[in-house]
Amino acid sequence: MTKSAGSTIPAKIDEEYYQISEEILSSFPKFRPPVDLFRFNEEALTLVPIIRKGQRLTNEQVEEVHALCLAENLFVARSDHPIYSEHMVKQLDLVLQDSNLKESELADICMRALIMRYEAFAEQPVRPVFDPLYKDIMVFTEILWLDKHRIKLFMRRLSHDYSLGNHAFNSLIVGTWLLLRVMEGGELRRRDLDRAALAFFLQDIGMAKIPAFILNKPGSLKAEELEKVVLHPTVSYKIMQKLDLAFDELAQASLEHHERLDGTGYPQKSKGQQISRIGRIAAIADSFAAMITKRPYAEAKDPTQAAQELAADQKRYDGQLTGYLAAALLTGAVS
Numbered sequence: 515m516t517k518s519a520g521s522t523i524p525a526k527i528d529e530e531y532y533q534i535s536e537e538i539l540s541s542f543p544k545f546r547p548p549v550d551l552f553r554f555n556e557e558a559l560t561l562v563p564i565i566r567k568g569q570r571l572t573n574e575q576v577e578e579v580h581a582l583c584l585a586e587n588l589f590v591a592r593s594d595h596p597i598y599s600e601h602m603v604k605q606l607d608l609v610l611q612d613s614n615l616k617e618s619e620l621a622d623i624c625m626r627a628l629i630m631r632y633e634a635f636a637e638q639p640v641r642p643v644f645d646p647l648y649k650d651i652m653v654f655t656e657i658l659w660l661d662k663h664r665i666k667l668f669m670r671r672l673s674h675d676y677s678l679g680n681h682a683f684n685s686l687i688v689g690t691w692l693l694l695r696v697m698e699g700g701e702l703r704r705r706d707l708d709r710a711a712l713a714f715f716l717q718d719i720g721m722a723k724i725p726a727f728i729l730n731k732p733g734s735l736k737a738e739e740l741e742k743v744v745l746h747p748t749v750s751y752k753i754m755q756k757l758d759l760a761f762d763e764l765a766q767a768s769l770e771h772h773e774r775l776d777g778t779g780y781p782q783k784s785k786g787q788q789i790s791r792i793g794r795i796a797a798i799a800d801s802f803a804a805m806i807t808k809r810p811y812a813e814a815k816d817p818t819q820a821a822q823e824l825a826a827d828q829k830r831y832d833g834q835l836t837g838y839l840a841a842a843l844l845t846g847a848v849s
């Protein structure tokens with residue numbers, strides 16, 4: 515039940531409508547709301563439509579709508595959720611203020627926002643495109659900070675179709691899941707979560723500079739094509755340096771996500787303890803993210819099978835970390 519306008523809204527209405535907060539209302543175009551708006555009619559105990567979507571409002575109507583909102587008596591139908599969520603995708607911080615959203619809706623909106631931000635940044639890796647991406651990553655970490663178990667909502671949303679944005683999202687989620695798992699019972703600082711999340715999300719951004727025909731090539735790569743691919747961790751790091759982003763997690767995730775414990779990785783061929791914990795997590799997140807998506811040269815693997823394959827490869831991947839992931843998937847803890 516929602517308390518509103520001095521009366522109590524019946525539960526059935528609560529299920530079918532969201533109450534609109536002032537923040538959300540102020541994010542709509544003032545004179546042309548993108549959704550139907552309703553108010554509660556106390557006599558009839560029902561919601562009545564007051565504004566139709568796309569309708570041009572008069573100044574008086576704008577004021578009336580605002581007053582209803584302040585009185586907690588302004589609603590949008592859940593059936594308008596696609597429009598409403600489209601709107602929130604572009605202004606993700608609104609999800610933090612909207613207590614009407616179901617957890618699954620929150621996760622869906624957040625996922626779509628992050629992928630959209632990533633794809634824009636991959637196209638144009640410059641500060642004005644980075645800033646909204648950074649802001650949305652901070653919303654993502656806030657969502658987790660309020661309840662760390664929510665990482666499971668995101669683990670259920672890993673993508674099985676390949677795109678740069680989907681891969682970055684998968685890497686972010688698996689990397690963050692592993693970090694939270696490792697830090698369970700320990701003291702994880704908010705700043706460390708923020709930095710690691712950004713690092714896992716952007717570690718592969720250098721791939722955006724590699725021509726698509728190389729990325730999508732089904733056969734083996736020519737020497738000069740391979741050279742370009744091998745450079746991408748360094749390119750990722752350079753993109754961040756250009757934006758004056760300098761902290762350890764970013765350097766570790768981007769430069770080490772293709773390093774392997776036995777020294778068979780690239781670009782440095784680092785070994786064992788030379789690879790940081792963030793770098794080891796980044797490597798598993800990147801490999802797992804790639805294994806579970808369909809590529810021109812490989813079918814998508816079942817996540818449990820992919821995690822088990824990584825866990826069996828202790829020469830190259832940190833066995834404790836891959837063990838956590840395989841166990842969680844096997845027991846259904848994150849599916």
Ligand SMILES: [Fe+2]
Nearest residue numbers: 718771772800
């Ligand atoms: Fe990579």
